[in-house]
Amino acid sequence: MAKTKKKPDNKAFYPFIKWFWILLLSGVLGVFLIFLLAAWGVFGEMPTFERLENPQTNLATEIISSDGATLGKFYLDDNRTPVAYEDLPDNLINALVATEDARYYDHSGIDGIGTLRAFVFLGQRGGASTISQQLARQLFVGVRSKNLFQAVTQKIKEWVIATRLERSYTKQEIIAMYMNIYDFGYNADGIRSASRIYFGKEPRDLKTEESAVLVGMLKNSSLYNPIRREQLVLDRRNTVLSQMEKYGYITEEEKDSLQALRMDINFSPESHREGLATYFRMYLQGFLNDWLKKNPKPITAEGERETWNLYLDGLKVYTTIDSRMQKNAEDAVAEHMKRLQAEFFHQNTPQRNPTTPFLELEREEIRGIMERAMKNSDRWRTMKAEGKTEKEIRESFNQKTEMTVFDWNSETKEKDTVMTPMDSIRYYKTILRTAMMSMEPQTGHVKAWVGGINYKHFQYDNVIQGARQAGSTFKPFVYAAAIDQLRMSPCDQLPDSQYCIEAGKHGNPEPWCPKNSDGRYSGEMYTLKRALANSVNTVTAQLIDKVGPKPVVSIVKNLGLTREIPEVPSIALGTPDFNVYEMVGAYGTFANQGVYVKPVMVTRIEDKNGTVLYEYVPETKDVLSKEVAYAMINLLEGVTEGGSGTRLRHNYNKEDALYKEIITGYPYGFTNPIAGKTGTTQNQSDGWFMGMVPNLVTGVWVGGEDRATHFKTINYGQGASMALPIWALYMKKNYEEEELGVSKEEFPKPENMTINLDCSRATQNVGEEDDLEDDLDDLDF
Incomplete structure (x- = not known):
């Protein structure tokens, strides 16, 4: 009988199969x-x-320009x-x-x-x-x-x-x-x-x-x-x-x-x-912090109300600044100020001026300036907070140390050097400062804002923080009051002769007898247009005597110049202090047919989801009639046609190296309508130029940190040499970019003008050639 084959015993594998599934399922369940x-x-x-x-x-928080560029951001980490x-x-x-x-x-x-x-x-x-x-x-x-x-x-x-x-x-x-x-x-x-x-x-x-x-x-x-x-x-x-x-x-x-x-x-x-726009961004930071404090987030379901965080909440801030015009402004400032500073250094060597950079000061006065600067410095505050004695702090200011200072000639605008902190203070006192603001007069939109030459080294914003004597740039307000209140015209004439306002009149504490800048009186009859074009002080004195200081101050306040202004005749020559921000807003009223529009920098603020948190509402005020405003434009056009601003018009190919070296970009050769006014203060401490075309008003100021830091002569220290070239370079750059739409047209003239502007018989003064010779003589190279 055949043997049957024994089947394999599968039971021996059961434990392995069992444990395989147990482990597999355990692994799956474990995971x-x-x-x-x-x-x-x-x-x-x-x-x-x-x-x-x-x-x-x-x-x-993102800062966005009017042309859609990112100007910068606010963030912590x-x-x-x-x-x-x-x-x-x-x-x-x-x-x-x-x-x-x-x-x-x-x-x-x-x-x-x-x-x-x-x-x-x-x-x-x-x-x-x-x-x-x-x-x-x-x-x-x-x-x-x-x-x-x-x-x-x-x-x-x-x-x-x-x-x-x-x-x-x-x-x-x-x-x-x-x-x-x-x-x-x-x-x-x-x-x-x-x-x-x-x-x-x-x-x-x-x-x-x-x-x-x-x-x-x-x-x-x-x-x-x-x-x-x-x-x-x-x-x-x-x-x-x-x-x-x-x-x-x-x-x-x-x-x-x-x-x-x-x-x-x-x-x-x-x-x-x-x-770009560092000074503007720092102004904006303060503006936004104030706004955010006053405008918290909506109340939550729990009844809480948090404040917005400028650095963490991803806000979008839409500004009026045009990034292209801002760059043009910064480039114009750098181009001119570098050359102007080189000339200032040339004139203020210790050999030529033992008290450099200060002029006409006694040593005790200089010591006072340096002492104040030392005590206001970060070094003084830091060492005092560390518990250092005053003696230790003072000694440290006279010890040489490694430092990085501003330098126009370096590509990075700074250089490493070794000097005492006291010498660095004196060095920085020699550096000329500037401010520039450009605004669209019809909307108040600020298109460019340059508060200084380099924010990293000079953080004081001269556009809105700094206020300096306005000089002759204040005179148009006196003329505006005379035309508005007395119905005078640019063609009315007054003599250029010594004129005094006795003590007691208009609140004058003592007799006031202003002189012209050259100390002379021509004895000629000047139309108001010619007198303003040439900044004749005696004519301005007669006008404020006729109209009175009070109406002038009233108009000035309505033009946005809100500082305290004494109601005395001497204000006619620009003794009060104003900043560039205020002056640009005021001049914008002339270009905007008598309507003052408060300068605006922020049009809209959104949260990160695009919800509008803030939208600007224009602040306007009717100050002058269209006729008076246009008459002022006519007067100010005379400044660039036959007065202190005529170098804007020159288009001569003079091969004068010095002229080209100091007056950056000359000849300018503008042919379009320009209304403007130069300004120079006592001792040439401040140089101003206010320039306008129909859709753009721009103000420029140049000067030292201290009034005692200035050019020795008016040849270099006048507004036409210090400030006007910045305006000219800026405008040339703007006109090269046609898409910016900066106007070359005539200023709009009101219909049915009743104020006489035809002064043809009274303005046979000097020809174009004579004007150029006068400019060259004034510069005294």
Whole structure:
């Protein structure tokens, strides 16, 4: 009988099968439990659904010009301005996905293949963090811990949060959030700041090779930083380009050509003390802080009311500044002031002026100026706060130390040197200061604001903080009062002869007998137009005597000059102090047909979601009739046609090196209608020029920090030499950019003018050739 074959005993394998399934199910359940515990917050706090829907990041307040450019930002630690996915270029997105998460569009937050590979090869062939996981770590987890247990739990939290993010947001939104949150170093928080700081452009304008640099930095922005490690970053960029070729985003030929390109970094740091419109931005910071205090956020459901944070809440501030005109203004200031300063240094050497930079002061007075400057310095305040004795502090001011000071001749506008702090104070006293503001008279929109020559070294804003004697730029207000109150005309005549206003009249404490700037009286009869054009003091004195100081002060107050002004005749020659901001607003009334419009710098403020928080309402006031305002324009046109502003008109090809060296950009050769007024104060301490075309009014002031710092003679110290060239250079630059729309037209003339403007018989004064000779004589080269 045949033996039957014995069946294998499968029972022996049952324990192995049993334990396989137990271990497998336990593993699955264990992983599920771990995820569940992480979700419950056992391994640390997890973000709520509300926080996932609205992740909190610090957003900088953005300052936007009228032409849509970013002037700057206000931020504390995070210089972040979010960019929508639609504004990210395809090459940036492709570089990101190819380098950081090739299967990004195929997973739901966790890349299973990448995770398995990372486990098997212990991370030697790349990590497993998806873009969603990296965003989770940036938003909610933080820096990876060096403790193994904590690092593992952090990774688990990343997985959980990544899957939640995938359920809450689209793939496009996650990419935008990730690029907006990442810190690229050097205050480049987020892709917008990074592209502006490293390449000087908006993200949408990035080239493929530039996008590759920024994506390469995502691995470690501190290590792969183009400013510190150029070759390392170049190699990393080329790796990114290789990844883009590997996954089909670019061809091999494109990869090879792009990898051969050098890394063209255009480093443009964004700080509060650098960039465009620094003085304006600092004014704006104060304006916004005041506004935010008075306008808190809406009341919450809990009944709380928080204030807006200028540095964290991502506000958008829309300003009237035109970035192109602002640059033209800053360039004009730099071009002229550099030359003017060189001449000032030439004239104020210790050999030529033993009291340099001060003139006509006794040594005791100079010691007083230096003493005040020393006690007002940061060094004095800092050392006093540290508990140093006054003797120790004073001694430190006479000890040589290394320092960085302002220098026009350096490309960076500063130089390293060794000098005593006291010598540095004296050095800074020699540096001439300036202020310039430009405004559209019909709207009050301020188009350019230059508060000084360099904000980093001179933080005092002379546009709105500084107030100096107005000199002859005040005279038009006296003429306006005479025309308005007495119905005089530009053609009325008064004699240029000594004129006195006795004591007691108009509140005058003693007799007042003003002299002309040259101390002479011609005895001629002057029309008001010719008298203003040549700044004849005796005629101005007669006018304020006729109309009285009170009406003049009344008109001036309505023109926005709100400072305390004594009602005495001497104000006619510009003895009161005003700032450029006030003067531009006042002159704008003449160009705006008698309507004063308060200068405005901010038109709208929005929150990060685009909700309007503030919208400007113009402040206007009817001050003069259209006839009187136009008569004043006619008078002020005379200044540039036959008076102290005629060098704006000259178009001679004189090869006078000195003339070209000091009067920057001469000859100017303007042929369009220009109304303006120069101003020079006593001892040439201040030089002014107020210039107008129909749609732009601009004021310029130049002078020293102290009135005792000035040119010795009027040849260089007059407004026509110190301030007018800045206006001329600025306007030439504006006219070169036709899209700015700066007018070359006639000023609008009211219909049915009753004020006589035809002074042809009374204005046979000097011809154009004589005017040029007079200018050259005045400069006294």
